[in-house]
Amino acid sequence: MSWFRVVGIMPAAWWLAAFVLGMATGALFRRTLPAMAVTLAVCASAFFGLLRAPAFYATPERVVQATVMDEPEPDDSLHVTSYWIDGSGAKYTAQDRELALAGPCGTDETTKKYAKCSFSHGYRQVAEFHPADRFWQFQWTEAGILLIPALSLGGLAVRRTLRPRI
Incomplete structure (x- = not known):
């Protein structure tokens, strides 16, 4: 069943990753529409990529x-x-x-x-x-896959935003 992805920490991880990605693309592009398009494209590709990923987290x-x-x-x-x-x-x-x-x-x-x-x-x-006993293993694995790059991008966005302009 797909409830592995809709409960637990995954909705929060997806929300935070999408928010930070949107913030980072907005800070890097400084244009709203291109930043929204890139955010949507990256989130969609991450979603479809992670749909197939649980088969690789552990041997079924x-x-x-x-x-x-x-x-x-x-x-x-x-x-x-x-x-x-x-x-x-x-x-x-x-x-x-x-x-x-x-x-x-x-x-x-x-x-x-x-x-x-x-x-x-x-x-x-x-x-x-x-089996269901792998629920939390999968939750933390996918959360890490989403949040580690998102937080790296967030740091890059903060650095770019706070950089003095010449």
């Missing part, structure tokens, strides 16, 4: 599902990826598996009968996720 846990169950990963975990493997361990997308099993199992993937048929043909579903 892996659950191999060999029988029909509701959800292989806990409700309060951060989903990383899911895929299918065959008996030899080769990865399959859901589409590849559907094509391979269209004859014996049909095409209605939403039924438990289809899942049982998939498992009986040697396919296994793999889910990778980060």
Whole structure:
């Protein structure tokens, strides 16, 4: 779930980083519109970059599902990826598996009968996720990623603002 990013210290870290970045770009460019455009572009790229980053903070846990169950990963975990493997361990997308099993199992993937048929043909579903106990580790890691450059830029902006003009 995405609640890893919307609670805890992350909203405050994002707000502070965006504010300091806006202040720094305003002090460096001394023009409102270019400073706003750069701030928006950097915040958007940081946001989309950090969406993929939690997969690199820690090795995700892996659950191999060999029988029909509701959800292989806990409700309060951060989903990383899911895929299918065959008996030899080769990865399959859901589409590849559907094509391979269209004859014996049909095409209605939403039924438990289809899942049982998939498992009986040697396919296994793999889910990778980060458990909820990594919440604070991820919060402090992302806060550091956001705030260390922001505070450096803030220091640069203060220095530029306080520099005597000639």
